[in-house]
Amino acid sequence: MFNNGEELLTICNKKNKKIYEVVLQKEMDQTGKPIEEIRNLMKENLNVMIESSTHALDKNIISVSGLIGGQANKVKKYIENNKTLCGDLINIAMARALSTSEVNASMGKIVAAPTAGASGILPSAIITTAEKFDLSKEEMINSLFTAAGIGEIVAKNATISGAYGGCQAECGVAAAMAAAAIVEMLGGSPEACLHAASISIVNILGLVCDPIAGLVEFPCAFRNASGVVNALTSADLALAGIESLIPFDEVVEAMYKVGKSLPDSLKETALGGLAVTQTGKDLKNKVL
Amino acid sequence: MKEYGVFDVLGPIMIGPSSSHTAGAARLGKIAKQIVGEDFVKATFLLHGSFAKTYKGHGTDKALVAGILGMDPSDERIKYSLEIAEKKGIVIQFHETDLGYEHPNSVKIIFENKEGDTFYIIGSSIGGGSILITDIDGTKVEFTGNLPTLILKYDDRKGSVSRISTILSSNSINIATMKVSREGKTATMVLEADSKINETVLKEISNIEHIFYIKAVNPIDKR
Structure with a gap:
């Protein structure tokens, strides 16, 4: 049993286990369910994630309100027809994150990770990593347990809700979960996983939640695209041996306090930020 | 401190776009249907707070109707629930309203059977797809439907x-x-x-x- 990052690391080190193994054991203890059943449920999650992050790549999926759509497809075509600046990996990762966001905004099926608004980041991160390193589905499932462990710690000690913590609590936490998952997939230590998670949150600390018309569409989809890039680069930094000066638990605490001190107008109410720009207000009047 | 499991942060598998406005709405509708139990020919939804303001963009209307038709929050037919209800001959109405004291994402669902008898449920979507039933036809209650x-x-x-x-x-x-x-x-x-x-x-x-x-x-x- 662990309540925070430090306790998680202690268990990993004492038992010489990876994060996903500790998280899986905790889930078995907590629910009394056998390992196969828990892994199968996670496999269902993975299957939905693969479908949602692929679905909008080759067709234009338009959101319920019509505010967003077709962006995943645009990026995919851009990769196919151009020499991109950031390379194929970063671009396909963004396309996959946009795909899930578009599926979500068009009333398609997704896995909240940790929320529906941030659901594009984790699937894209692990699928893109698994593709590059030719990793198996079982390894991807393992990585989802790593990610879940990070998410549980944040949920328990802070928040994963945009209404309470702003976008940093949704897309920031999703990126932290994804970064840790990638590092563990690629053989990094539990410490390196937590550094990757810390870096991801540090990078977007204070990010507000200011959706146009209150809908999970714009800027959510962009923040999923940038969120997966955040996860990938944070993972690379941690795998390079770079550490976050501030330990994970303190980063989470800082995120929580920043979230609480954000005004309500910047926490999912659509009363501040981009939502109340002239164009934001015009768009709202158009779609609602 | 609340205990979390892996599927509290990776899940639910749901139809988007919003766990509170879509998945929670479907769950609320489905539990309301279970409470009513019998067949109905008309359902009127009185939407309150954020439900009233953003229900079209979040598909809250479709999710609520899907729920009272018995669909789960992960059912891909949610998108088409209004058409499905129409085919079944169930009259559906939405009204924006102020239910007063309730949570921002709340709805009063009034069911009407063939004989014209009505029965209502009030409930709220309280975040992450979780819900709270607060009123069953005039009786104040409080339960989440997470347990039998x-x-x-x-x-x-x-x-x-x-x-x-x-x-x-x-x-x-x-x-x-x-x-x-x-x-x-x-x-x-x-x-x-x-x-x-x-x-x-x-x-x-x-x-x-x-x-x-x-x-x-x-x-x-x-x-």
């Missing part, structure tokens, strides 16, 4: 609670929580159990002579 839930109304008499709990324990059903309230001579009990409450148990309890309303709500789509 038994709702009873009866003429308040001595020994009722003990008779009900004896039936449950003799069927190996453990009681997790129990709330009893009284208005006039009518007592309302909301009881949450650790395991499913089946038809046999329901029948046995409904044989207690002064119970005039009994309904079991079993959890949906929660892992």
Whole structure:
């Protein structure tokens, strides 16, 4: 049993286990369910994630309100027809994150990770990593347990809700979960996983939640695209041996306090930020 | 501190775009349908707070209707629920309203049967796809539907609670929580159990002579 990052690391080190193994054991203890059943449920999650992050790549999926759509497809075509600046990996990762966001905004099926608004980041991160390193589905499932462990710690000690913590609590936490998952997939230590998670949150600390018309569409989809890039680069930094000066638990605490001190107008109410720009207000009047 | 499991942060599998405005709305509708139990020909939704302001963009309307048609929050037919209801001949109406004291994402659902009798449920979507039922046709309640839930109304008499709990324990059903309230001579009990409450148990309890309303709500789509 662990309540925070430090306790998680202690268990990993004492038992010489990876994060996903500790998280899986905790889930078995907590629910009394056998390992196969828990892994199968996670496999269902993975299957939905693969479908949602692929679905909008080759067709234009338009959101319920019509505010967003077709962006995943645009990026995919851009990769196919151009020499991109950031390379194929970063671009396909963004396309996959946009795909899930578009599926979500068009009333398609997704896995909240940790929320529906941030659901594009984790699937894209692990699928893109698994593709590059030719990793198996079982390894991807393992990585989802790593990610879940990070998410549980944040949920328990802070928040994963945009209404309470702003976008940093949704897309920031999703990126932290994804970064840790990638590092563990690629053989990094539990410490390196937590550094990757810390870096991801540090990078977007204070990010507000200011959706146009209150809908999970714009800027959510962009923040999923940038969120997966955040996860990938944070993972690379941690795998390079770079550490976050501030330990994970303190980063989470800082995120929580920043979230609480954000005004309500910047926490999912659509009363501040981009939502109340002239164009934001015009768009709202158009779609609602 | 609340304990979290892996599927609290990776899940639910749901139809987007919003866990509170879409998945929670579908769950709310489905639980309301279970409470009503019988067939209905019309459903009127009085939307409150954020539900009233953003229901079209979040597909809250489609999700609520999908729920009362019995669909789960992960059902891909949610998108088409309004058409499906129309095909089934169920009249659906939406009104923006102010329910007063309720949580920002709340709805009052008024069901009407062939005979024109009505029955209403008020509930809220409280975040992450979780919900709270707060009013069953005029009786204040508070339950989430995460556990098998038994709702009873009866003429308040001595020994009722003990008779009900004896039936449950003799069927190996453990009681997790129990709330009893009284208005006039009518007592309302909301009881949450650790395991499913089946038809046999329901029948046995409904044989207690002064119970005039009994309904079991079993959890949906929660892992």
